[in-house]
Amino acid sequence: MTSLGEELLPGTQRALTHRIALAQTEGRAPSLVAAVAREGRMVWVGSRGGVDGREPDAETQYRVGSITKVFTAVLVLRLHDEGLLDLGDPLEKHLPGTGVGEATIAQLLAHTAGLSAESPAPWWERTPGTVRPGLADVLGERPVVHPAGRRHHYSNTGYTVLGSLVEAVRGAPWEQTLRREVLAPLAMDRTGPQPVAPHARGWAVHPWADVVLPEPMEDLGLMAPAGQLWSTAADLCRFATFLAEGDERVLSAASVAELRTPSVPPEGDDWDGGYGLGVQLARRAGRSLAGHTGSLPGFVASLWLSVADGVAAVALANATSGPRISAVAADLVGIVADAEPRIPEPWRPLTEVDQELLSLTGPWYWGTSAFGLKLVAERGLELYPLLGAGRGSRFAARPEGTWAGLDGYYAGETLRVVRRPDGSVSHLDLGSFVFTREPYEPGGATPGGVDPEGWRGLRG
Incomplete structure (x- = not known):
């Protein structure tokens, strides 16, 4: 068991150690290694069991299975950000002849393209990729099992297709593109398609006896973009930091946020x-978590991060089944976030103030519902209900003088300040909704008009 200095309080470290010890013992894993990153730095590593006669550490490779899919998605988003494709494009536009119909790239990324979950027999995870030399062998005679866009249906074959898309657009193998565009910039030197010592061997543990059986470690060929990679706890902590913050050498913060958007x-x-x-x-x-789990014969893996807490955790084990590895990584995030909550940044006043924008702040009314409008950094605005529930959003300033909704109901919608002929502010227009300074302001711009007799009482 190892840890990293005084990065975490002793009580927190003991709780983390206890959690992985319980997982390895109850899950009967030959070995298990886990790590926690906080604010972009790995702050704890722990392990149980043995690999080649010693405890694994943060640099010991394990196969990470479907965590590979996140790397493939990053490559596709890079193509999008470079203007080489649109996520709404049908796959056929860039990779014709697959037989998957008009499924879009976004649907393939989100597992809503309707493709089958697995490739035809034999079991692809325990057979060499040479069994499936072409996409037709991966997809089979009936690649589409649901109408595109109608439901979430997890698809390994869909990510095989996405890997082939990357190769077609880049004109280079998926592995080379991944190394050049993602792994090298992020200094993930211990991540790749093949194991490099020290690495764990994959084992199956007998369900009714404490004995093990070695699992095959096949090169998946065309299926590689769905689950081929080997990695380490240290490298995956670096990747988790990237998924939280972005890295302009790979993907911007806005693009990784798009990856994490439901x-x-x-x-x-x-x-x-x-x-x-x-x-x-x-x-x-x-707590909201983002990440991925993974499994291949002999291995289970999990990576979870909480952007709000600035904490990420990785857990890796070399057993086909047993440890509930997804729960382990999620629990490690919770242990740290609960025991040592993130300290908020100090409040600071704005360095510059636009008096015209400042005059817009305060209460506004949509009908009779009261909202507050707040000025924040970089000419941004926040709209929030003042009484009870309601629709609020943050807004980013656009160069032409409007604002774009960033989240909530108004995400993507336009907020405009509408002025009278004399230049005074008449109202706010938010996606056609009118906000006025007074509820149903007389002579205002409320659609349908306001009764000229104004507010009144009612007799029984």
């Missing part, structure tokens, strides 16, 4: 989970 509601009654663009989303103990 695309569709989850299946059935599971309203504690969802999916963005290549990123799994979850709610645990009231």
Whole structure:
């Protein structure tokens, strides 16, 4: 067991150690390694069990399975940000002849394209990629099993197609593009498609006896973009920081936020989970998490981060099943965030004040509902209900003098200040909704007009 200095309080470190010890013992994993990052720095590493006669550490490689999908999604978003494709484009526009119909790139990223979950037999995770030399072999005779855009249906084959899309647009193999565009800039030198010592071996643990069986470690070929990668706890902490903050050398903060934005509601009654663009989303103990889980024969892996708390956790084990690795990583985030909550940045006044914008602040009314308008940094505005529930949003200033909604009901909508002929402010227009300084202001711009007799009492 190792830890990193005094980065975390002793009580927090002991709670983290206890959690992974419980997971490794109850899950009967030959080895388990976990790490926590806070504010972009790895602050704790712990391990149990052994790899080649020693405890694993933050540089020991494990296979991470479907966490690979997040890397593939990052490559696709890079193509989008460079203007080489649009997420609304049908796949056929860039990769014709796949037989997946008019499914869009965004739908493939979000697992809503309707593609089958798995490739045809034999079981792709335990057979070499040479069994499936072409996309037709991966997709099979019936690649589409649901109407596109109608439901979330997790699809490994969909990410195989996305990997082929990256290769087609870049004109280079997926592995080379990944190394050049993501792994190298993020200094993820211990992440790649093949294991490099020291690395764990994958094991199956007998369900009714404490004995193990080695699992095959196949090169997945065309299926690689869905689950090929090997990585370490240290490298995945770096990747988690990138998923929280972005990195202009790879993707901007706005683009990684798009990865983390829910695309569709989850299946059935599971309203504690969802999916963005290549990123799994979850709610645990009231906390919003983003990341991904992964498994391949012999390995399970999990990466979760809480952007609000500035905490991320990684857990890796070399057992086909046993440790509930997703819960382990989520619990590690919760342990740190609850025991040592993030200290907020100090409040500071604005350095510059636009008096005209300042005059817009204060109460506004949509009908009879009261809202407050607040001026924030960079000429931004915040609109929030003053009484009870209501629709609020943050707004970013646009160069032409309007504001764009950033979140909530008004995300993407335009906020405008409407002026009278004399230049005075008449009202705010927010996506056609009129906000006035007084509720149903006489002579104002409220659609439908205001009764000229004004407010009155009622007799029984």
